[in-house]
Amino acid sequence: MNYEQYNRQSFDNLIQIQEKFKETFEIDSYANWFYDGETELLRLYNNDDDEIYFKYVSVGTHSLKSETWMWSWFNKHSIEKSKNQLLVVKEFGIENNYEKLHNGTFSSDEYDGWELSSICLNFVNGIGVYKVNTDNLDIFMLITNLVDKSSPEIKKLKQKTVDCGSHGYSRPAFVCQHLNLESPKGFEEAFETYLGMELDEEDDFQAWCSECEKVRTEYNGWNEESEKFAGIKLICENCYFELKDFNQTNLLG
Numbered sequence: 006m007n008y009e010q011y012n013r014q015s016f017d018n019l020i021q022i023q024e025k026f027k028e029t030f031e032i033d034s035y036a037n038w039f040y041d042g043e044t045e046l047l048r049l050y051n052n053d054d055d056e057i058y059f060k061y062v063s064v065g066t067h068s069l070k071s072e073t074w075m076w077s078w079f080n081k082h083s084i085e086k087s088k089n090q091l092l093v094v095k096e097f098g099i100e101n102n103y104e105k106l107h108n109g110t111f112s113s114d115e116y117d118g119w120e121l122s123s124i125c126l127n128f129v130n131g132i133g134v135y136k137v138n139t140d141n142l143d144i145f146m147l148i149t150n151l152v153d154k155s156s157p158e159i160k161k162l163k164q165k166t167v168d169c170g171s172h173g174y175s176r177p178a179f180v181c182q183h184l185n186l187e188s189p190k191g192f193e194e195a196f197e198t199y200l201g202m203e204l205d206e207e208d209d210f211q212a213w214c215s216e217c218e219k220v221r222t223e224y225n226g227w228n229e230e231s232e233k234f235a236g237i238k239l240i241c242e243n244c245y246f247e248l249k250d251f252n253q254t255n256l257l258g
């Protein structure tokens with residue numbers, strides 16, 4: 006069988022699985038997503054009472070900027086341990102000389118993610134595929150099972166996230182006390198960020214205003230004095246990117 010035939014067969018199979026997946030769990034009824042790479046849990050939700058949790062295997066990402074696919078097993082920023090489960094797909098690709106299965110990254114279109122995910126379903130038991138859309142990336146996840154809301158796993162997840170009044174459970178982020186959505190004050194970051202990006206375990210979203218940056222520079226970095234001026238507070242990831250949009254954009258205009 007050549008790759009095209011194999012791919013088509015797998016994709017036809019996915020269509021059937023997806024139909025059942027969407028129907029059983031009313032996947033399209035949820036407006037929001039949140040995922041945690043460390044626990045490999047995906048939360049779909051409308052609010053705290055209307056939510057559903059799944060365990061996932063990280064397949065890979067399609068970059069909208071560079072129009073390339075990257076397998077999770079190739080991506081050093083992908084922290085999901087489950088990604089190694091898909092190395093069998095890579096092996097299979099090598100044996101059959103299916104390049105897309107063993108090359109870590111290559112130029113791709115929006116369909117590749119679905120096709121490659123469908124092939125992964127031949128190797129790992131899954132109940133569906135979910136695509137998370139961030140600003141720059143389509144992230145493909147192979148959904149393996151439903152997770153009970155009251156399970157210890159979910160309780161643990163809730164403990165390490167911020168329960169935001171506007172956004173529900175989100176990853177934590179840290180900003181100075183001056184940043185708000187009323188007047189733009191600049192937006193200096195510890196590192197370049199985008200919504201939904203993978204974070205290394207030791208990294209947090211951190212931002213401060215232009216005034217704080219002046220003070221920080223005066224003191225040659227963060228110390229007791231500059232930190233006191235900043236008055237860093239904890240917010241949610243979504244609030245962080247609202248602040249980023251507002252404070253960064255409007256300062257220039």
Ligand SMILES: [Zn+2]
Nearest residue numbers: 181183214217
């Ligand atoms: Zn500040």
Ligand SMILES: [Zn+2]
Nearest residue numbers: 169172241244
């Ligand atoms: Zn929020």
